[in-house]
Amino acid sequence: MTIVKRALTNERVTKIPASGIRRFFDMVSGVEGSISLGVGEPDFVTPERFRQAAIRSIDEGHTHYTSNYGIKPLREAIAEHTARLRGLRYDPATEILVTVGVSEAVDLALRATLNDGDEVIVADPSYVAYVPGIVLAGGVPVPVATDEASDFRLLPEDVERAVTPRTRAILLGFPNNPTGAVLEARDVEGIAGIAREHDLLVYSDEIYDRLVYGTEHRSIAAEPGMKERSVYLAGFSKSYAMTGWRVGYACAPAAVIEQMMKIHQYTVMCVPTSGQYAALEALRSGEPEVGRMVAEYDARRRVMWSRFNAMGLHCFEPRGAFYCFPSVSSTGLDDEEFAARLFKEEKVVVVPGSAFGERGKGHIRACYATSMERIHEACDRIERFVNRNTR
Ligand SMILES: Cc1ncc(COP(=O)(O)O)c(C=O)c1O
Incomplete structure (x- = not known):
């Protein structure tokens, strides 16, 4: 031995x-x-219609690898959906990547953009994968406390205080897991202003964007001057009851998507094909x-x-x-x-x-x-x- x-x-x-x-x-x-x-x-x-779409795709022989970026009709449907809902226009050919849930999208975004020692501001408390994801990508998480007294919103003044010369990005996850907090318009505008002023990147995990009550969801990527510095992440798990299918997506400038795609290509190749067809049906008829x-x-x-x-x-x-x-x-x-x-x-x-x-x-x-x-x-x-x- x-x-x-x-x-x-x-x-x-x-x-x-x-x-x-x-x-x-x-x-x-x-x-x-x-x-x-x-x-x-x-x-x-x-929902039945989404399940049937997946079954149909298998029966029709769609059992092969797809494009690394995801099937074209799904990317086109994501582009249309994001334009309609968020006023954000992404090119399905170069600015959208279909991922294995938002989980993979978060990981790819961090790994494709961070260099060792880059600081990333993140709300505390937040989704459990954020801090480990930043660390694994070589970054340094900088937690910014949110408080019950301000409904667990991430306040721009607190973000501003956390910015240092090493700050590279802000990772936003609102509506928030675990608190259920949403950001108000002034928070989104304030945080966008900080990102522009300090030339920061924003990763915006909007997986819960449809699940809001008595309020409108607003994406930070849609703020002036933000699309070019944002990685917009969304998916199907929560809003469409599709956790087990593992489908999410990232929308970002082509230069970022290209690097994310390389990691995705070398690790998972593509999202399971039948899941992509189910997701396509969700966007077509799921409202x-x-x-x-x-x-x-x-x-x-x-x-x-x-x-x-x-x-x-x-x-x-x-x-x-x-x-x-x-x-x-x-x-x-x-x-x-x-x-x-x-x-x-x-x-x-x-x-x-x-x-x-x-x-x-x-x-x-x-x-x-x-x-x-x-x-x-x-x-x-x-x-x-x-x-x-x-x-
Ligand atoms: C904030 C947040 N982001 C991402 C995820 C991961 O979602 P997916 O199933 O799309 O990988 C979750 C799952 O709980 C979540 O709460």
Whole structure:
């Protein structure tokens, strides 16, 4: 037997922790009677028409690799959709790349643009993949705290304070996972102004763009002078109930897309073909489905939000995505302890806010993309737990 003397793994990768959400995903499996508010995905099955389009594509023999950029009709449909919805015009030939979910798009955008030591400003708390993605790309994450007092918006004055001569980019993820926060027009304008003034790049993850309630979503890429310095990221997982299909996309200046495409080409080649056809159908005929699902999420959101407040877990009004982010500090428990004991005692899964950054501490993330009946049942159990545990 030989002895391996060197470390088997890469230092940069070894140092980043595995996602704090994962173990909460696995908790529920096999536990009878448990209710998960932990997983951030729609409970709806992908609408029938999209599924049929994928099946049809297989029956018609579309079983080969596609262009690295994605099938042309899908890129054309994305261009049309983005122009109609966001007022952004991208050339489907050179400025759009179809990716394996927004997950891959975020990774490609960071790797294709950052050099070692480049600082990237990112809201805290934020989606779990951002900080590791920046680190893996050689960048340095610079978390900027968001606060419940300002509805967890990323405030331009806080962004401005975080800018240094090494700042290369701002990574925006609004509507926000985990808080459900949205940016106001003045935030988007202010952050765009900072990007222009300091010549920064903006990665804008707009995966939840359709899931907003009582407000309009606005893309930072559509601000004056921003399209040329933005990487706009969106996808199908959330708005079209297509998490398992793994389809997302990036729109950016051709020079950026070209570099992103190279990494994509050498790592995954292309997005699974049948998924691309399902996504195409989603863009062609999916509007009524999106409207139906958003209305349903909105009704669930109101119920969960008001129930948290009524049971003494203060929760600001989430206006986007499908999460409530209540504070659990009134119970005297920290978020980790709250989540672990809630599962043990009442079989309800929520994710501790600290999984999303330092500023998530003292909060839990509860996803309302589950049936109204289960939301009520979960809230009854959480209320029982809170009454029993409030010190
Ligand atoms: C903010 C955000 N971005 C990206 C993703 C990844 O989405 P996809 O399924 O498109 O890879 C998620 C998934 O939870 C998310 O919340």
